[in-house]
Amino acid sequence: MPKPQPSPYAVDDTAPRRSVGRTVGITLFSIVAGIVVLALIAVGFVAFTAQRSFPQLSGEVKAPGLDAQVTVQRDVLGIPTITADSSHDLFFAQGYVQAQDRFWEMDFRRHVTSGRLSELFGESQLGTDKFLRTLGWHATAEQEVEALDPIARAHYDAYADGVNAYLAENQGADASFEYAVLGLQNPDYEIEPWTPADSVAWLKAMAWDLRSNIENETERAVLAAGFTEAQIDGLYPGYPFDRNPVIVPKIATVPAVGTAPDLPAEGEAAEGEGETEGDTGGDASGDTDASTAAIEWTEADSVIDAVSELVGDAGEGIGSNSWVVSGSVTDTGMPLLANDPHLGASLPSVWHQIQLKCSTVSEECPFNVAGFGFSGLPGVVIGHNERIAWGFTNLTTDVTDLYLEKLEGDSYWYDGALVPLETRTETFKVAGGEDVELEVRSTASGPIVSGLTEDFTAIAESPYVGTGGTVVAPTDAPAGDYAVSLRWTALQPGTTASAIFALNTAQDFDDFRGAAALFDVPAQNLIYADVDGNIGYQTPGKLPIRGAGDGSMPQPGWDSTYAWQGFIPFEELPVSYNPTEGYIVTANNAIVAADYQYGLTADWDYGWRAARIDELIQRAIAKGPVTADDLNAIQADDYSFIGMRLTAAYSEITTGDDETDAALDLLQEWDAQNNADSPAAAYANVLWDTLVENVFVDGRENPAPLSGQGRLFLVVDALLDDEASPWWTNEELGVSGMADMLKRSAIDAYERLVDEQDDNPSRWNWGSLHALPLTNGSFGESGIAPIEWLFNRGPYPVGGGSSVVNATGWDLGQSFETVTVPSMRMIVDLSDFDDSRWNQLTGQSGHAFHTNYTDQVESWQKAELTPWAFSSKAVDAATTDTLVLMP
Numbered sequence: 001m002p003k004p005q006p007s008p009y010a011v012d013d014t015a016p017r018r019s020v021g022r023t024v025g026i027t028l029f030s031i032v033a034g035i036v037v038l039a040l041i042a043v044g045f046v047a048f049t050a051q052r053s054f055p056q057l058s059g060e061v062k063a064p065g066l067d068a069q070v071t072v073q074r075d076v077l078g079i080p081t082i083t084a085d086s087s088h089d090l091f092f093a094q095g096y097v098q099a100q101d102r103f104w105e106m107d108f109r110r111h112v113t114s115g116r117l118s119e120l121f122g123e124s125q126l127g128t129d130k131f132l133r134t135l136g137w138h139a140t141a142e143q144e145v146e147a148l149d150p151i152a153r154a155h156y157d158a159y160a161d162g163v164n165a166y167l168a169e170n171q172g173a174d175a176s177f178e179y180a181v182l183g184l185q186n187p188d189y190e191i192e193p194w195t196p197a198d199s200v201a202w203l204k205a206m207a208w209d210l211r212s213n214i215e216n217e218t219e220r221a222v223l224a225a226g227f228t229e230a231q232i233d234g235l236y237p238g239y240p241f242d243r244n245p246v247i248v249p250k251i252a253t254v255p256a257v258g259t260a261p262d263l264p265a266e267g268e269a270a271e272g273e274g275e276t277e278g279d280t281g282g283d284a285s286g287d288t289d290a291s292t293a294a295i296e297w298t299e300a301d302s303v304i305d306a307v308s309e310l311v312g313d314a315g316e317g318i319g320s321n322s323w324v325v326s327g328s329v330t331d332t333g334m335p336l337l338a339n340d341p342h343l344g345a346s347l348p349s350v351w352h353q354i355q356l357k358c359s360t361v362s363e364e365c366p367f368n369v370a371g372f373g374f375s376g377l378p379g380v381v382i383g384h385n386e387r388i389a390w391g392f393t394n395l396t397t398d399v400t401d402l403y404l405e406k407l408e409g410d411s412y413w414y415d416g417a418l419v420p421l422e423t424r425t426e427t428f429k430v431a432g433g434e435d436v437e438l439e440v441r442s443t444a445s446g447p448i449v450s451g452l453t454e455d456f457t458a459i460a461e462s463p464y465v466g467t468g469g470t471v472v473a474p475t476d477a478p479a480g481d482y483a484v485s486l487r488w489t490a491l492q493p494g495t496t497a498s499a500i501f502a503l504n505t506a507q508d509f510d511d512f513r514g515a516a517a518l519f520d521v522p523a524q525n526l527i528y529a530d531v532d533g534n535i536g537y538q539t540p541g542k543l544p545i546r547g548a549g550d551g552s553m554p555q556p557g558w559d560s561t562y563a564w565q566g567f568i569p570f571e572e573l574p575v576s577y578n579p580t581e582g583y584i585v586t587a588n589n590a591i592v593a594a595d596y597q598y599g600l601t602a603d604w605d606y607g608w609r610a611a612r613i614d615e616l617i618q619r620a621i622a623k624g625p626v627t628a629d630d631l632n633a634i635q636a637d638d639y640s641f642i643g644m645r646l647t648a649a650y651s652e653i654t655t656g657d658d659e660t661d662a663a664l665d666l667l668q669e670w671d672a673q674n675n676a677d678s679p680a681a682a683y684a685n686v687l688w689d690t691l692v693e694n695v696f697v698d699g700r701e702n703p704a705p706l707s708g709q710g711r712l713f714l715v716v717d718a719l720l721d722d723e724a725s726p727w728w729t730n731e732e733l734g735v736s737g738m739a740d741m742l743k744r745s746a747i748d749a750y751e752r753l754v755d756e757q758d759d760n761p762s763r764w765n766w767g768s769l770h771a772l773p774l775t776n777g778s779f780g781e782s783g784i785a786p787i788e789w790l791f792n793r794g795p796y797p798v799g800g801g802s803s804v805v806n807a808t809g810w811d812l813g814q815s816f817e818t819v820t821v822p823s824m825r826m827i828v829d830l831s832d833f834d835d836s837r838w839n840q841l842t843g844q845s846g847h848a849f850h851t852n853y854t855d856q857v858e859s860w861q862k863a864e865l866t867p868w869a870f871s872s873k874a875v876d877a878a879t880t881d882t883l884v885l886m887p
Helices: 020-052 087-113 117-121 123-135 137-146 150-169 177-182 196-209 214-223 229-235 303-311 454-461 496-505 509-518 608-623 628-635 641-649 658-668 679-696 709-719 738-756 785-791 857-861 872-878
Strands: 059-062 070-074 080-084 319-325 336-344 352-358 368-373 382-385 388-394 400-408 411-414 417-420 422-428 436-442 465-467 470-472 481-488 524-530 535-538 575-577 583-586 772-774 793-796 809-811 815-822 824-829 837-840 881-886
Touching: 020 177, 070 087, 080 087, 087 117, 087 137, 087 150, 087 177, 087 196, 087 352, 117 123, 123 422, 123 436, 137 196, 150 196, 150 496, 177 785, 196 496, 214 229, 214 400, 214 454, 229 709, 319 524, 319 535, 319 608, 319 628, 336 382, 336 388, 336 524, 336 628, 368 824, 368 837, 382 824, 388 509, 400 454, 454 481, 496 509, 509 524, 509 535, 524 583, 535 583, 583 608, 608 628, 608 641, 628 824, 641 658, 641 679, 641 709, 658 679, 658 738, 679 709, 679 738, 679 815, 772 815, 793 857, 837 857
Parallel strands: 059 881, 080 352
Antiparallel strands: 070 080, 070 881, 319 336, 319 388, 319 583, 336 815, 336 824, 352 368, 368 382, 382 388, 388 524, 400 411, 400 481, 411 417, 422 436, 465 470, 524 535, 535 575, 772 793, 809 815, 824 837
């Protein structure tokens, strides 16, 4: 008889019993294992979905619309060289390639510039959309496109056709991984065809990013309610002409654009100089259904902050460095040109590197140009062709003014009469919601912006005006309600869209100046070098001539004497050509001395970077000859003026706290270099941040703004020579006098740094405290951690600082994290373009998880530049992939 088998459900009393802890442990392991399996499945899905949109780099692709085949060669960094037989095919291919690399970025940007983010992300973006639609960037871009000359228009049309050829075969997640994520919130979204206006509108966004002094003008207007005029002047001092350089100490005499083929060096007489030309006209008139949202988008504190996060932050650190050195002092006997624009940190970087090459350069196809452009915009913005090189820095001239208006009903007062407001209705489609309408109102000065942002609304509620250098409450205002309007050169149709092609094909300084004459918005310093050994500089831009006001404060909109009177004629703008010094430096410092016949701004960058660059170039010349390595070392320079100044101020101070005094001892051994691994730099910058908070903000009934570290460098530098200043006393902090404030701030800074890093100074380092988080401009700020993880990278330790040549800015009183950066660096060698170098912040690709998404970050951290192939031989040697686009 067989032996009975135990029931599978019977309890085996002889088996060892598992402990409760072991049972729970196995259960948890099972749960974790299940999560891991699900995570692996999710990662596999993400990887598969993300890679669907990666660009095809090799082989052949049909691209209907081409006239002939086009070759696209890419190097290991994914940088394309496009060679085509015609201009049409060249820009068609550029549109196709940039859509391959960055189409989500392009689509996102056009929704920003047209005030249509709510269509993508729902009602959380309505405030931003209303502000941007009020400014009317896209509408202005449409007017500019209609005014393009036939050749430039053909380039934009060809570019748009190339983008749309790519979209014809790539929709949704096949175009970019972001569309798969967008489907969680807005599954019915469909990509629209690209248009030339979508391209041109991005120039308005860059103009906003580089909008100069409107923040300072707004701050002064808000401060006027609680500060005296003298206090405001002390907080916003004038440019220190006695200590920091100007760009053009002596304006060169050169022929008017297009009048002479041969240009004299600076100081020589110009033969055949034509009559002054330029636009002196102008008047005061201004130009004017989805599923329920699932993603909780992170909202900025204000509309201005939101716009700045989307298109670039004009706050701390925005600026740029550029300089050009004559061949008379270089090792090659030819010029070297360096440039590193400082913009808000973004992922992907704002720049897309590219070379555009006609297979045979001719009148019909005149392009052989390489450099940095914007995805969505045809041509090269900064770079070189086969004869000239050029670079940009922000001009920092005042091209924006706020006007106080007086409204009665649907009219506003102007020169004693009521004038009807210009109005239009804007309709916003909202994902997951009903359409929303907004009435946009405009005066002769521009659109009314109060009611849209907190600061502009505060100005209307507590109005002060600047009249002839004084700050007063209006006494002659007509009846009615106050409002604030904005006058800005970028709100009128301009010609920058054509200037890009003129720059790309310029052959000499005269051509370069002709292109500069078209480059009206954003206003930039343009530096120049050519293969004949010449160097130069030109102020471009549409720069207003003001009436009674100086633009530093809001002005009475009801009085036409404060209206703009026209624009500075181009031939009267500052220019330099082969200066005797042998070099030209621009770093957002003052362009000319204070005796220049036109008012340019009250708010230059204060010149600390320019002074340091000038000093280092002079050292390099004295050591001589100057090399490209010397220029690269200057770009990487971390010297801090304020760090040096604080070191001197604290040289005789002890606090009585042993740990703090040990930290202060670090400063006395420090070289004032904000190196990433420096403990002294960490303490010095925390001390600086703490000192200005204690002096100007903490406990004060009327705190002063901490924007603009360069400005505060000058303010505090003057205070350190004025022990009697009332700013040194802060009763709320229990501090009286300069010595007491310095001691208190040193102790507070030590305690802050201990909280941030450790109580062991050997473990302090500036780089991790000042680390750069690379945040994707769209889904990287979604508010959902797993989605943000997909797109964001970092943080990355960095050195440098605000108003340092290696300009990595941070916001005083908020966080030490880097927010503005050298967005790219380049050094062009005019003796051999193949010996040139370049680098950008992140990488070519906008596709998360692509090899080229962040492959340039490590080099950027070290300020190391990579070889820049230009000649056919060098490009062929660097090529790793070749794609042929077929008609």
